[in-house]
Amino acid sequence: MDFLRPAGWEEALAAKAEHPTAVPIAGGTDLMVEINFDHRRPEYLMDLNRIVELGEWEVGEDTVRLGPSVPYSRIMEHLRAELPGLALASHTVASPQIRNRGGVGGNLGTASPAGDAHPALLAAGAEVEVESVRGSRRIPIDDFYTGVKRNALAEDELIKWIHIRKADGPQQFSKVGTRNAMVIAVCAFGLALHPATRTVRTGIGSAAPTPVRAREAEEFLTAALDEGGCWENGRAVPPAVARQFAELAAGACNPIDDVRGSAKYRRHAVTVMARRTLGWTWDEFRGVRRDDNGSARCA
Amino acid sequence: MRVNLTVNGRPQQADDVWEGESLLYVLRERLGLPGSKNACEQGECGSCTVRLDGVPVCSCLVAAGQAEGRDVVTVEGLAVHAEQRAAGACGTGTCGTGLDEARRWQALPPPAEGAPAAQPGQPVALAPIQQAFIDAGAVQCGFCTPGLLVAADELLERNADPSDADIREALSGNLCRCTGYEKILDAVRLAAARAQAATAGQGA
Numbered sequence: 001m002d003f004l005r006p007a008g009w010e011e012a013l014a015a016k017a018e019h020p021t022a023v024p025i026a027g028g029t030d031l032m033v034e035i036n037f038d039h040r041r042p043e044y045l046m047d048l049n050r051i052v053e054l055g056e057w058e059v060g061e062d063t064v065r066l067g068p069s070v071p072y073s074r075i076m077e078h079l080r081a082e083l084p085g086l087a088l089a090s091h092t093v094a095s096p097q098i099r100n101r102g103g104v105g106g107n108l109g110t111a112s113p114a115g116d117a118h119p120a121l122l123a124a125g126a127e128v129e130v131e132s133v134r135g136s137r138r139i140p141i142d143d144f145y146t147g148v149k150r151n152a153l154a155e156d157e158l159i160k161w162i163h164i165r166k167a168d169g170p171q172q173f174s175k176v177g178t179r180n181a182m183v184i185a186v187c188a189f190g191l192a193l194h195p196a197t198r199t200v201r202t203g204i205g206s207a208a209p210t211p212v213r214a215r216e217a218e219e220f221l222t223a224a225l226d227e228g229g230c231w232e233n234g235r236a237v238p239p240a241v242a243r244q245f246a247e248l249a250a251g252a253c254n255p256i257d258d259v260r261g262s263a264k265y266r267r268h269a270v271t272v273m274a275r276r277t278l279g280w281t282w283d284e285f286r287g288v289r290r291d292d293n294g295s296a297r298c299a
Numbered sequence: 300m301r302v303n304l305t306v307n308g309r310p311q312q313a314d315d316v317w318e319g320e321s322l323l324y325v326l327r328e329r330l331g332l333p334g335s336k337n338a339c340e341q342g343e344c345g346s347c348t349v350r351l352d353g354v355p356v357c358s359c360l361v362a363a364g365q366a367e368g369r370d371v372v373t374v375e376g377l378a379v380h381a382e383q384r385a386a387g388a389c390g391t392g393t394c395g396t397g398l399d400e401a402r403r404w405q406a407l408p409p410p411a412e413g414a415p416a417a418q419p420g421q422p423v424a425l426a427p428i429q430q431a432f433i434d435a436g437a438v439q440c441g442f443c444t445p446g447l448l449v450a451a452d453e454l455l456e457r458n459a460d461p462s463d464a465d466i467r468e469a470l471s472g473n474l475c476r477c478t479g480y481e482k483i484l485d486a487v488r489l490a491a492a493r494a495q496a497a498t499a500g501q502g503a
Contacts, residue, residue, distance in 0.1 A: 001318040001319050002318060003362070005367070025362055027360075028361055028362055028365065029342055032342075032359065032362060033342065036340040037340065041319065045318055047362065047364055047365050094472065095471050096355060096469060097342065097357045097472040098360075100354045101360065182471065
């Protein structure tokens with residue numbers, strides 16, 4: 001094994017081009033487990049911690065440009081207003097020690113369907129900017145996950161930035177596990193209301209081979225909210241609409257039975273989380289509007 | 300490969316380090332500091348918790364090469380670290396805990412009231428959090444204790460008056476299979492209360 005220690009981004013790209021098998025390491029919270037247990041013995045380890053800008057972020061007008069190595073603990077602390085869904089998801093990652101090291105770049109690089117950041121990125125809307133010596137490109141988050149622990153990165157590419165749309169409305173994240181700390185998701189659900197475009201977006205974790213959006217559920221809810229004039233009148237979502245949304249969300253899942261939970265349980269849990277996160281976000285949206293009329297239904 | 304890093308305030312060098320080796324292995328097997336414990340090797344248990352540039356991390360998940368040039372505090376250096384923090388920044392250049400001292404580290408009883416502070420390089424009493432763990436009965440088999448001490452000390456460094464929820468959250472990455480955690484929570488509350496009483500006593 002060789003330990004590559006690029007001091008800067010260009011050097012890292014050159015090293016990755018020269019050694020396509022090099023495995024990037026930043027927080028190490030996934031990779032070191034595999035090495036400790038001898039499940040993986042990469043030919044080259046490439047430490048990205050020396051590249052300062054990968055641990056930085058910039059809040060722009062419409063998006064946050066997030067460095068892939070920004071630890072989850074910093075996202076929780078500094079980006080709660082701009083990226084509420086991702087901040088909530090970050091808070092559920094493992095433990096303080098892990099959140100101090102791990103970042104979104106690792107979640108994306110590993111591309112496990114159980115990565116906690118994925119549902120929040122899908123719901124908020126994001127693009128992954130990747131680069132190689134050949135040039136750079138932006139991959140929409142919807143096209144990034146290509147299979148179980150597979151992503152759209154070419155072998156010479158590294159993740160440079162994650163461009164995440166700033167929240168224009170309430171966002172929520174919900175995760176099912178056997179305890180609060182140190183737990184891998186049995187399944188997870190992210191929901192973002194986008195009042196600016198009068199749309200909703202979702203993200204589901206650990207309930208399909210890749211993280212997925214529940215597109216049918218999004219389209220149904222977007223239409224139902226529109227028809228009911230809900231964005232204007234700010235009334236409560238009718239229970240029948242919430243139920244239908246939740247069932248359509250479960251329909252987007254393609255889960256497996258495994259040690260963490262059965263497929264049936266996962267579908268059921270996604271139904272419950274979809275309904276709850278809709279309630280939470282919609283209540284927050286109505287609260288923001290300050291004209292709530294709790295008893296009235298919008299359709 | 301060779302790794303240069305600062306451990307407990309002193310520059311150290313580890314040779315013949317395998318590239319896939321963890322910081323924990325370097326600390327225990329190459330520098331002879333077995334205070335940080337090796338249990339799960341997957342970041343689940345927190346017994347290998349150290350400060351890396353001030354931040355609590357699982358040293359089993361830090362590749363040794365990533366620690367090059369970085370600053371590490373282990374449980375062996377915790378008493379000196381806490382003392383220097385209380386006294387303000389170290390300006391003498393002789394602060395920290397050497398490897399030999401760390402290997403031979405033994406707790407001294409707490410200093411008598413009004414006794415002069417220990418000189419740099421001299422053995423020091425337990426860190427307040429260590430003394431609180433003993434007084435509260437928070438140590439049973441002791442295997443999780445070093446990681447818990449490092450995590451709890453860091454909590455009190457940034458939050459002098461933590462709520463129970465703060466304590467639970469800060470220690471949520473450290474597993475203890477003996478105590479049921481209640482005594483550990485007691486110990487952190489005790490250390491916080493003592494620090495506040497001491498501050499109040501100084502009229503600050």
